[in-house]
Amino acid sequence: MEHITLLLAIVVVTALVFDFTNGFHDxxxxxxxxxxxxxxxxxxxxxxxxxxxxxxxxxxxxxxKTISKGLVNEEGIQPEVILAALVGAILWNLLTWLVGLPSxxxxxxxxxxxxxxxxxxxxxxxNGGVVVTKVLIPAIAAPLVAGLAAMLAARLTxxxxxxxxxxxxxxxxxxxxxxxxxxxxxxxxxxDAQKTMGIIxxxxxxxxxxxxxxxxxxxxxxxxxxxxxxGTYLGGWRIIRTMGKGLTDLQPQQxxxxxxxxATVILASSSLGFSLSTTHSCSGAVMGAGLGRxxxxxxxxxxxxxxxxxxxTLPAAGLVGAGAEYVAxxxxxxxxxxxxxxxxxxxxxxxxSRRQVVDHTNVNDVETEPAGVxxxxxxxxxxxxxxxxxxxxxxxxxxxxPSPAPADPAAPAASAAV
Numbered sequence: 360m361e362h363i364t365l366l367l368a369i370v371v372v373t374a375l376v377f378d379f380t381n382g383f384h385d386x387x388x389x390x391x392x393x394x395x396x397x398x399x400x401x402x403x404x405x406x407x408x409x410x411x412x413x414x415x416x417x418x419x420x421x422x423x424k425t426i427s428k429g430l431v432n433e434e435g436i437q438p439e440v441i442l443a444a445l446v447g448a449i450l451w452n453l454l455t456w457l458v459g460l461p462s463x464x465x466x467x468x469x470x471x472x473x474x475x476x477x478x479x480x481x482x483x484x485x486n487g488g489v490v491v492t493k494v495l496i497p498a499i500a501a502p503l504v505a506g507l508a509a510m511l512a513a514r515l516t517x518x519x520x521x522x523x524x525x526x527x528x529x530x531x532x533x534x535x536x537x538x539x540x541x542x543x544x545x546x547x548x549x550x551d552a553q554k555t556m557g558i559i560x561x562x563x564x565x566x567x568x569x570x571x572x573x574x575x576x577x578x579x580x581x582x583x584x585x586x587x588x589x590g591t592y593l594g595g596w597r598i599i600r601t602m603g604k605g606l607t608d609l610q611p612q613q614x615x616x617x618x619x620x621x622a623t624v625i626l627a628s629s630s631l632g633f634s635l636s637t638t639h640s641c642s643g644a645v646m647g648a649g650l651g652r653x654x655x656x657x658x659x660x661x662x663x664x665x666x667x668x669x670x671x672t673l674p675a676a677g678l679v680g681a682g683a684e685y686v687a688x689x690x691x692x693x694x695x696x697x698x699x700x701x702x703x704x705x706x707x708x709x710x711x712s713r714r715q716v717v718d719h720t721n722v723n724d725v726e727t728e729p730a731g732v733x734x735x736x737x738x739x740x741x742x743x744x745x746x747x748x749x750x751x752x753x754x755x756x757x758x759x760x761p762s763p764a765p766a767d768p769a770a771p772a773a774s775a776a777v
Contacts, residue, residue: 367566369698370438371559373445375586378555380452381464382412382590385551387602388461388621388641389543392614392648394722395603398533399540401594401719407537408544409592415548416556416584430469430494431476431561432484434571439687439694440475441562446701447471447680451672453708459597459605459717460665463636466672468554469494474677475684497628498636498669502643505624509644512616513651520612532611539618546625547637548587555583596717602642604723605661607649617641617648639669 389411390404399407448467455462469490476484520528556575559582563569569576575583603609609617621644625637642665649657683700686693 364438364566366438366442366694367562367568369694370442370445370562370566373442373449373698373701374555374559374562375582377445377449377452377464377468377558378552378583378586379590379593380449380456381468381551381555382409382587383593383595384452384456384462384464384590384598385547385637386591386593386595387598388637389540389547389618391599391602391641392609392617392645393536393540394599396533396536396609396611396614398536398611398614401596401599401722404540405592405594405719407541408547409588411541411544412548412552412591413584413588415545415550416552416580416587418545418549430486430489431472432480432486436476436484436561436565437479437688438562438566440479440684441472441558441565442694442697443475443478443682443684443687444468444471444680445558446683446697447474447676447678449701450679450704451676453705455668455672456595456597457708457712459601460668461598461602461638461642462665462668462672463498463638464551465554465636465638466494466498466669467676468558470673470676471680472558473673474680477677478681478684479688498639501624501628501636502639502646504643505621505640506643506647508620508623509613509617509647510651512620513613513648516612516616517652529611532615535615536611536618539615539622542622543618543625543637543641544591546622548584550625550628550637552583552587555586556580559583594719596719596722597712600717600722600724601661601665602645605658606642606645606665607655607657609645609648610652613648613652613655616651617644620644620647 386405386408389408390399393399394401394404445468448464448471451462451467451470452464473485473490516532553575556579559579560569560573560575563576563579564571564573618641621637621641624640624644646657646662649655683697687697
């Protein structure tokens with residue numbers, strides 16, 4: 360700690376800011392479905408998630424090793440490169456949070472790091488094999504595997520409970536959702552908190568504080584865990600709204616299936632050292648669970664916007680990281696300029712977000728999206744309700760829509776008089 364320079368201190372603080380944004384950006388991964396189905400109250404959900412994220416940060420360092428040792432060559436990296444990478448990641452996180460799109464904080468960080476490294480020392484500084492096997496392939500496979508697992512799990516739960524009472528079933532699955540949401544939060548801590556540990560460790564190696572190949576020091580693990588837990592407790596309500604209500608409408612059975620499937624995929628990847636995007640896994644699981652219920656649909660226009668954001672994450676963060684690295688390498692004034700730009704951009708995005716506030720009081724309020732082609736097609740092949748259900752709906756309609764009041768007999772006479 361005594362050898363840390365001012366530049367390294369700025370890099371470490373910026374990394375913890377990224378970790379904080381990662382926390383509130385990814386709260387939706389664990390708690391969106393739990394909040395949308397009413398299994399937990401919003402503030403209770405984010406508090407629970409924050410605690411379990413902190414616990415998860417201490418369970419493993421395999422993903423941190425992937426970031427600090429495998430993605431780029433440590434020998435050619437300077438602290439300015441790490442700072443530039445973090446600027447690209449933070450700004451992408453905040454922009455996607457502003458528009459309520461679940462994007463990958465992990466890919467934002469790695470995109471910023473790759474772009475800044477290429478701008479600094481060229482393509483030779485990036486380990487292409489690691490990028491493909493531990494970043495790109497998991498990015499494609501994770502949502503597909505989690506989505507398929509969640510769809511099958513949702514269908515299985517409905518089949519097993521077809522003769523059970525609705526109230527009893529929903530109560531049981533809400534309890535299951537709480538447990539599975541806790542598992543996702545724990546898994547998030549074991550995966551995403553480690554990415555910041557890895558980037559801080561890489562900065563310390565670049566600054567000569569640690570020798571190449573070192574594992575994250577204890578103080579790095581503790582500070583990264585606390586930062587992501589605080590960000591999680593703040594709650595990224597805009598993204599929670601999109602994940603919980605914007606992609607599909609979930610019942611407790613589907614929420615349980617989605618969270619259990621996502622947690623399984625994330626924990627498996629963490630044990631293997633894959634720098635997996637928890638956002639990709641959880642979003643894929645939500646969509647899969649949405650299709651797992653008979654008559655359930657996915658709002659594909661929202662999903663399409665999300666897919667576009669996923670595709671832009673690596674290149675967008677990389678471009679910003681490369682530009683920030685070019686300025687930062689000019690000397691002290693360049694570093695201070697990059698830091699000031701980051702602060703000003705964060706303040707500007709926050710001020711824009713205040714124009715339409717989304718918080719725990721209105722997180723489940725969302726406008727219904729018009730039915731698209733896919734939704735209409737699925738609805739067309741969905742069997743009509745049984746006679747009993749139709750009769751019940753008709754009775755309900757009669758009780759909720761009052762009959763018109765009988766005409767006043769005196770009205771025609773009054774009209775004639777006028």
